[in-house]
Amino acid sequence: MSVRNVWIVFLKELKDITRDRRTLMFMIILPLAAAPLLMTVMGKLLAFGVRQVRETPSRVAVIGAESSPKLVAILDAMADPVGKALSAPPELAIGGLDLAKDSSKLQEAMEQAQAAPEKAMEEVRKAPAIQIVPWTGDRDAARAAIERKELEAAVVIPPGFDAEIAAGRPVSLIVDHDSSFDKSKVAFEKLDGSFRAYRRGLALSRIPTNGEVDPLRPFTIEKASVASKEKEDRALVAQFLPYLLILMCLSGAVYPATDLGAGEKERGTLETLLVSPAERSELVMGKFLVVFTTSLLAAALNIVSIGFSLASGLFSELGKQMQFSLDPIGFALSVLLMLPVAAIFAAVLLSISIFAKSFKEAQAYFVPFNFIVIIPAFFSFIPGVELNVGFSLIPLVNVSLAIKEVLAGTYKWGCLALILFSTIAVAGACIAFCATWFKREEVLFRT
Amino acid sequence: MPVPGASLIEVRDLVKVFRGKKGGVRAVDGVSFSCRKGEIFGLLGPNGAGKTTTLRILSTSLKPTSGSAVLAGHDVLREPNDVRKKIGFLSGATGLYGRLTGREMIAYFGRLHGMSEAAIRERTDRIVQLLGMAEFADRRNDKLSTGQKQKVSIARTIVHDPEIMIFDEPTSGLDVITSRTIVDFIRSCREEGKCVVFSTHIMSEARKLCDRIVLIHKGRLWAEGTPAELCARAGTEDLEDAFIKLVQLDREETA
Numbered sequence: 254m255s256v257r258n259v260w261i262v263f264l265k266e267l268k269d270i271t272r273d274r275r276t277l278m279f280m281i282i283l284p285l286a287a288a289p290l291l292m293t294v295m296g297k298l299l300a301f302g303v304r305q306v307r308e309t310p311s312r313v314a315v316i317g318a319e320s321s322p323k324l325v326a327i328l329d330a331m332a333d334p335v336g337k338a339l340s341a342p343p344e345l346a347i348g349g350l351d352l353a354k355d356s357s358k359l360q361e362a363m364e365q366a367q368a369a370p371e372k373a374m375e376e377v378r379k380a381p382a383i384q385i386v387p388w389t390g391d392r393d394a395a396r397a398a399i400e401r402k403e404l405e406a407a408v409v410i411p412p413g414f415d416a417e418i419a420a421g422r423p424v425s426l427i428v429d430h431d432s433s434f435d436k437s438k439v440a441f442e443k444l445d446g447s448f449r450a451y452r453r454g455l456a457l458s459r460i461p462t463n464g465e466v467d468p469l470r471p472f473t474i475e476k477a478s479v480a481s482k483e484k485e486d487r488a489l490v491a492q493f494l495p496y497l498l499i500l501m502c503l504s505g506a507v508y509p510a511t512d513l514g515a516g517e518k519e520r521g522t523l524e525t526l527l528v529s530p531a532e533r534s535e536l537v538m539g540k541f542l543v544v545f546t547t548s549l550l551a552a553a554l555n556i557v558s559i560g561f562s563l564a565s566g567l568f569s570e571l572g573k574q575m576q577f578s579l580d581p582i583g584f585a586l587s588v589l590l591m592l593p594v595a596a597i598f599a600a601v602l603l604s605i606s607i608f609a610k611s612f613k614e615a616q617a618y619f620v621p622f623n624f625i626v627i628i629p630a631f632f633s634f635i636p637g638v639e640l641n642v643g644f645s646l647i648p649l650v651n652v653s654l655a656i657k658e659v660l661a662g663t664y665k666w667g668c669l670a671l672i673l674f675s676t677i678a679v680a681g682a683c684i685a686f687c688a689t690w691f692k693r694e695e696v697l698f699r700t
Numbered sequence: 701m702p703v704p705g706a707s708l709i710e711v712r713d714l715v716k717v718f719r720g721k722k723g724g725v726r727a728v729d730g731v732s733f734s735c736r737k738g739e740i741f742g743l744l745g746p747n748g749a750g751k752t753t754t755l756r757i758l759s760t761s762l763k764p765t766s767g768s769a770v771l772a773g774h775d776v777l778r779e780p781n782d783v784r785k786k787i788g789f790l791s792g793a794t795g796l797y798g799r800l801t802g803r804e805m806i807a808y809f810g811r812l813h814g815m816s817e818a819a820i821r822e823r824t825d826r827i828v829q830l831l832g833m834a835e836f837a838d839r840r841n842d843k844l845s846t847g848q849k850q851k852v853s854i855a856r857t858i859v860h861d862p863e864i865m866i867f868d869e870p871t872s873g874l875d876v877i878t879s880r881t882i883v884d885f886i887r888s889c890r891e892e893g894k895c896v897v898f899s900t901h902i903m904s905e906a907r908k909l910c911d912r913i914v915l916i917h918k919g920r921l922w923a924e925g926t927p928a929e930l931c932a933r934a935g936t937e938d939l940e941d942a943f944i945k946l947v948q949l950d951r952e953e954t955a
Contacts, residue, residue: 261811265800272799272840521795525856527761528789529812530781694762695719 254538258531262539270509270543279508280547284501284555289562310381311440312403314388314395317410324410324426327447331382344454345447382443392429399431405440406430418455484662487580490563491660495633495653497559498552498591503626505551506544506598507619513540514606515615523697537603537691541684544599552591583659586669590652590659593676597648598626600683604690610699633657645671648679708864708895709735709758714767716753716919727753729919730767735897735912737863740890742910743899744943750919751899752791755868758897759789772863785813788862792872794853798842802833802852805841806859813860820859827855847878854885865889867898871905883909903940913939915946922946 270276310332318325327345386404388395395407409427411417417424428444431437453469460468478485517523526536605622609615629649632638633656640654651672658665690696716728728750735741743751756762758769760780768775774782797805803824810820828837831851836844841852857865867886871879886909889896900906906913907927915922915930923930923946927939934942 258812261808265804265808268804269797269799520798521791521793522797524756524759524761524791525789525794525809528759528784528787529809530784530814531812532781698756698762 254532254534258535259538259542262531262536263542266509266513266540266543267546270512270547273512276508276512276547280505280551281554284505284551285558287501288497288555288559292562306436306439309436310384311405311436311443312386313383313440313444314386314398314404314407315410316388316392316395316407317412317414320412320416321410321414323415323451324408324448327451328383328385328408331443331447332385333381344458345451382447383440392427396429399429399437402431402434402437405434405437406444408444488661490559491657492633494556494559494660495587495656496630497555498587498656499594499626499630499649499653501555502548502552502591502595503598503602503623506548506595506602509547510544510599510602510606511612511615511619513543514603515609515612516606518607518609519611527697533692534688537688541599541603541687544603545595548595548599549591552595553588580660580662582664583662586659586664587656590655590669590673590676593673593680594649594652596680597676597683600680600687604683604687607687607691608696608699629653640665640668642668642671644668646675648676652676707734707736708772709733709741709897710768710770711754711758712768714754714757714769715765716750716757716762717765726919728757728764731916731919731921732767733914733921733924735895737895738890738893739911740886740896740898740909742906742913743897743916744901744903744906744910744913744939745899745916746901746947749901749916751901751916752868753919754916755789755791755866755897755899759787759866760784785860786862787864787866788857788860789866789868790853790857790870791868792870792874793868796841796849796852796856799840801840802837802844802855803828805852806855809856810859815860823859823861824855827858831855846874847881850874850878850881854882863894865894865896867896869899869901871900871902903938903943907939915943917947 313328315325315328330345388407390398392407392409395404395409398404399407407429409429411424411426414424414426426448428441428448430441432441456469457467462468480488517526527533601622602619605618606615609618626649629647630653632644632650633653638644638654640651640658644654645651645668651668655669655672659669711734712732714728714731715726717724717726731750731754733741743754745751753762757764757776758771760776760783763777768777770776771783772786774786776783797808800808806824806827807820810823815823824837828834831854833848833851833855836848837852841849844852865886867882870882870886874882883905886896886898890911898906898909910927912925913927913930914924923933925933931937931939931942934945936942936945
């Protein structure tokens with residue numbers, strides 16, 4: 254095999270594919286734009302959907318209103334926080350305060366709540382959370398209406414509710430809702446929140462207090478992790494990064510592999526190339542190196558893009574702002590592990606592609622291969638699965654898990670060495686197969 | 701260097717069996733012929749006769765099951781790379797790299813043939829002039845007309861100045877004017893003293909161009925001679941009639 258000829262083929266193929274807009278699209282733009290675009294758009298849509306559901310007042314029916322003027326007052330306050338808040342019981346306002354933060358305000362709040370409930374209420378609710386639907390039917394009718402999605406929830410107040418509470422006897426309040434329906438679940442959460450605040454307020458008013466300590470919270474629990482915020486975020490990123498990396502590596506290889514294999518057949522240039530004095534193995538190596546390069550390039554651009562998105566807070570719509578920084582050793586090891594993976598993809602895809610007679614056929618064969626890759630790549634997402642010698646020997650699963658661990662800062666050197674060597678061995682076998690495959694007449698001249 | 705008129709292609713008992721689902725198919729079945737320098741040699745036969753397979757063996761892209769083919773002194777099985785350096789191959793199905801220009805295409809194959817950059821430049825300039833490609837040699841191939849594309853194909857074929865030219869149905873699918881470009885080119889190859897092998901199923905084309913013809917059908921050779929000789933043997937005026945007569949004779953024999 255002459256290096257010169259491999260180089261000639263490599264340069265020509267690289268020039269050829271980079272002149273194609275589609276390649277540039279798949280190689281550069283897609284991996285760069287995919288993560289930030291997807292995350293921003295998805296995040297915005299999710300946030301929009303959540304707001305839609307939360308801000309639309311839930312339709313609620315009240316059954317047995319006569320037995321609890323206090324609950325009715327709470328519900329009225331939820332339906333019209335500005336106007337009718339006056340009538341809400343002071344216990345609701347007190348229950349709504351976070352006494353852990355404002356323990357000194359308890360006494361003050363109690364006094365204020367007694368004197369001017371409307372002011373305290375304003376802090377609890379600002380927009381109408383519910384809309385009370387006048388209801389004359391019974392509970393069964395209300396449940397049916399919830400199923401028909403005419404109501405989001407129904408509050409069933411048992412007879413003598415206020416009296417029972419005043420007497421200190423147990424009593425229960427029923428909130429009918431449809432737990433399989435988002436809007437109804439949200440309605441339940443809103444009602445539950447208000448009722449809990451009321452219950453807490455009631456409890457507080459029954460217990461003597463010095464006003465310094467929240468009597469329902471004699472002590473607090475402090476959640477103290479040994480991991481820094483940064484480490485925590487890194488572990489989160491380490492979960493999805495291997496998966497994305499492996500898939501991007503694959504998607505970066507797909508288009509050039511199709512073009513360099515099946516494309517030669519479809520254009521009718523393959524035979525000309527085979528008749529040139531370059532050896533088959535030189536042609537394969539040149540082509541392989543191009544696919545390998547684009548695959549790595551796509552993966553590298555993807556890391557850059559994700560890193561940038563995380564650092565610039567583009568994902569914040571999806572949750573908290575991340576403090577993302579790659580550990581240099583972990584990053585270097587990930588790159589090292591991805592090299593043979595990219596080689597495997599390049600060799601396998603090129604073999605498939607050269608077997609196919611056309612672009613279309615090649616792409617059809619790539620679909621099942623995609624699934625074969627997605628499943629092992631997904632292992633990084635499975636909680637509790639840790640790298641061990643057994644997993645180290647399963648191709649792709651091993652790399653997915655290894656990258657997850659090294660990115661999170663765990664280095665199992667024995668396993669890593671085993672993975673690196675076994676993946677290199679698999680890659681070598683795939684390249685050897687591709688080279689032999691390329692010499693077979695029934696592959697090159699399939700009819 | 702071969703002496704003028706010396707045989708440049710020697711094919712002996714060539715057999716090619718393709719493995720299929722129902723046993724093997726003998727696509728080429730004991731074909732022998734030779735072809736001299738400065739001669740246009742035609743393989744004439746219907747579709748599926750074994751012409752393309754024969755030419756693919758000559759051009760080393762397929763390996764023969766048995767028999768031998770020696771081109772310019774090199775055996776296709778033992779020294780395929782030396783054979784490739786001596787031949788230029790063009791088929792009707794040959795395409796171009798659409799995103800490269802004619803000049804880049806010529807240079808690519810020149811490099812694969814081991815030519816130096818200086819030699820490639822010089823040769824390209826000559827070919828561009830010879831084929832009248834100056835106007836479009838630096839344009840992307842997918843922007844060219846069919847005729848221009850054919851010229852780029854020809855240019856690519858002759859970048860290394862091969863002694864032997866192999867044409868596999870070179871005019872199939874081309875219009876009259878583009879076909880003429882190819883036909884003229886084949887003639888010019890003979891004038892330069894190259895050895896030309898040429899396959900076609902178009903009788904009139906074979907008659908016009910070929911110095912000698914073999915009739916090939918079902919992988920076997922049926923007759924060999926000049927177009928006039930073949931007509932005389934079949935007792936017909938026309939090559940097409942001669943061919944059909946020979947095929948009918950075969951049907952009667954096998955029936």
